[in-house]
Amino acid sequence: MKKTKQLIPSVGTVAYEGPKSENPLAFKHYNPDELFDGKTMAEHMRFSIAYWHSFRGVGSDPFGPGTIVRPWESGKDAVSVALKRMDAAFEFFQKIRAPFWCFHDRDIAPEGKSLAESNRNLDKIVAHAKQLQKATGMKLLWGTANLFSNPRFMCGASTNPDAHVFAYAAAQVKKALEVTLELGGENYVFWGGREGYDTLLNTDLGREQDHLATFLQMAVDYAKAIGFKGQFLIEPKPKEPTKHQYDFDCATCIGFLGTYGLSKHFKLNIETNHATLAGHSFQHEIEVAAAASMLGSIDANSGDMLLGWDTDQFNTDTRELTLAMVSILRAGGLGSGGFNFDAKLRRASTDIDDLFYAHVGGFDAYALAFKIARRILADGKFDEYVANRYASYDSGFGADIESGKVGFKELEKLVLTKLGEPKPKSGHQEYLENLFAQYVNNGA
Numbered sequence: 001m002k003k004t005k006q007l008i009p010s011v012g013t014v015a016y017e018g019p020k021s022e023n024p025l026a027f028k029h030y031n032p033d034e035l036f037d038g039k040t041m042a043e044h045m046r047f048s049i050a051y052w053h054s055f056r057g058v059g060s061d062p063f064g065p066g067t068i069v070r071p072w073e074s075g076k077d078a079v080s081v082a083l084k085r086m087d088a089a090f091e092f093f094q095k096i097r098a099p100f101w102c103f104h105d106r107d108i109a110p111e112g113k114s115l116a117e118s119n120r121n122l123d124k125i126v127a128h129a130k131q132l133q134k135a136t137g138m139k140l141l142w143g144t145a146n147l148f149s150n151p152r153f154m155c156g157a158s159t160n161p162d163a164h165v166f167a168y169a170a171a172q173v174k175k176a177l178e179v180t181l182e183l184g185g186e187n188y189v190f191w192g193g194r195e196g197y198d199t200l201l202n203t204d205l206g207r208e209q210d211h212l213a214t215f216l217q218m219a220v221d222y223a224k225a226i227g228f229k230g231q232f233l234i235e236p237k238p239k240e241p242t243k244h245q246y247d248f249d250c251a252t253c254i255g256f257l258g259t260y261g262l263s264k265h266f267k268l269n270i271e272t273n274h275a276t277l278a279g280h281s282f283q284h285e286i287e288v289a290a291a292a293s294m295l296g297s298i299d300a301n302s303g304d305m306l307l308g309w310d311t312d313q314f315n316t317d318t319r320e321l322t323l324a325m326v327s328i329l330r331a332g333g334l335g336s337g338g339f340n341f342d343a344k345l346r347r348a349s350t351d352i353d354d355l356f357y358a359h360v361g362g363f364d365a366y367a368l369a370f371k372i373a374r375r376i377l378a379d380g381k382f383d384e385y386v387a388n389r390y391a392s393y394d395s396g397f398g399a400d401i402e403s404g405k406v407g408f409k410e411l412e413k414l415v416l417t418k419l420g421e422p423k424p425k426s427g428h429q430e431y432l433e434n435l436f437a438q439y440v441n442n443g444a
């Protein structure tokens with residue numbers, strides 16, 4: 001770290017101490033410099049910090065105001081506070097040893113009285129971020145625009161019934177794309193904030209979906225015009241804030257992008273808590289995206305199975321994460337994506353140490369899952385089981401089905417003259433679950 005006055009003097013750089021360490025502020029599994037197949041763990045995992053939760057989250061909820069007070073949150077005006085806050089953020093990024101960060105435009109810079117003033121504020125903060133990135137080697141995983149907090153977006157942004165709001169949102173994303181490019185962002189995310197509806201009594205669903213597609217096409221066109229080559233990502237979520245979000249889950253997004261001819265420009269940013277809100281497992285969403293070659297990035301967090309909303313907690317569930325890592329590694333990894341910790345402290349976790357504990361636990365859980373998943377894939381037992389389960393399609397009439405050589409007529413004849421009744425074949429679920437549990441229980 002550069003020898004300037006520290007804003008978080010109570011905690012130093014987090015060290016890797018190995019699985020036996022009892023130090024709560026040390027990594028037990030995340031060893032950023034350890035090599036796996038010639039790449040460091042940091043390069044494999046591409047961990048990222050979410051600016052909005054870690055540096056703008058104050059612990060407020062619908063029943064009460066914020067509880068979390070940071071010493072850098074005061075100064076002569078909003079822009080100077082934003083600059084100081086960013087210094088604290090980069091100090092944290094380095095101490096927690098995350099190579100990437102992510103932001104919304106309005107997280108990093110205060111919204112002004114006009115779009116022009118907001119843009120000027122953003123330019124000042126982005127210049128500072130660029131300098132800090134250069135000094136620390138930190139990189140931007142993705143940028144995005146906040147098109148959901150300001151009251152002007154109460155009925156949506158690109159799906160707003162008022163074309164004036166659509167135009168405003170377009171102007172805001174134009175600027176967000178420019179600053180993401182300026183900071184070397186490797187991806188750009190569209191989470192459909194309020195792109196959905198609460199009642200069909202006032203909503204033209206078809207027209208709103210057309211507008212959302214038009215908006216995404218405009219973003220694709222503008223990225224091309226300015227030379228932004230990062231990956232566009234859609235982040236599915238089924239509900240909250242609106243009752244029904246258009247980007248409900250991965251399958252819905254894949255269908256939507258296909259319908260509007262946008263598939264080749266987008267991949268998916270899958271968030272664990274959004275998957276479970278949609279009634280899916282995290283692994284299911286990863287597999288759906290991977291099957292369509294649209295696995296882009298991960299928003300790493302977890303929900304609470306006893307609550308029906310997006311609690312955005314840090315995930316320490318080795319079992320859930322190992323299942324996810326198996327699917328991610330099998331699909332060939334995340335490419336330009338990474339694991340962005342879109343997770344926040346609980347309202348009563350008010351110490352700065354809590355921010356460190358949270359990320360230490362989250363990083364370690366993913367690192368452990370990465371190691372177990374690598375072992376599972378290297379052993380190949382599940383892959384072999386699945387390959388055998390589908391082996392009847394590898395030759396004979398099964399191969400003819402897959403290649404389209406036979407149709408209903410030929411298959412009917414085959415059943416009537418040769419095949420007869422199929423014999424039951426067990427799926428051995430319990431055997432496989434026990435095998436998986438053994439891998440998880442044995443750890444790295």
Ligand code: XUL
Nearest residue numbers: 144191235271299310342
């Ligand atoms: C909201 C959410 C967002 C997106 C970025 O649930 O996950 O923070 O990740 O807009």
Ligand code: CO
Nearest residue numbers: 235271299342
């Ligand atoms: Co998210």
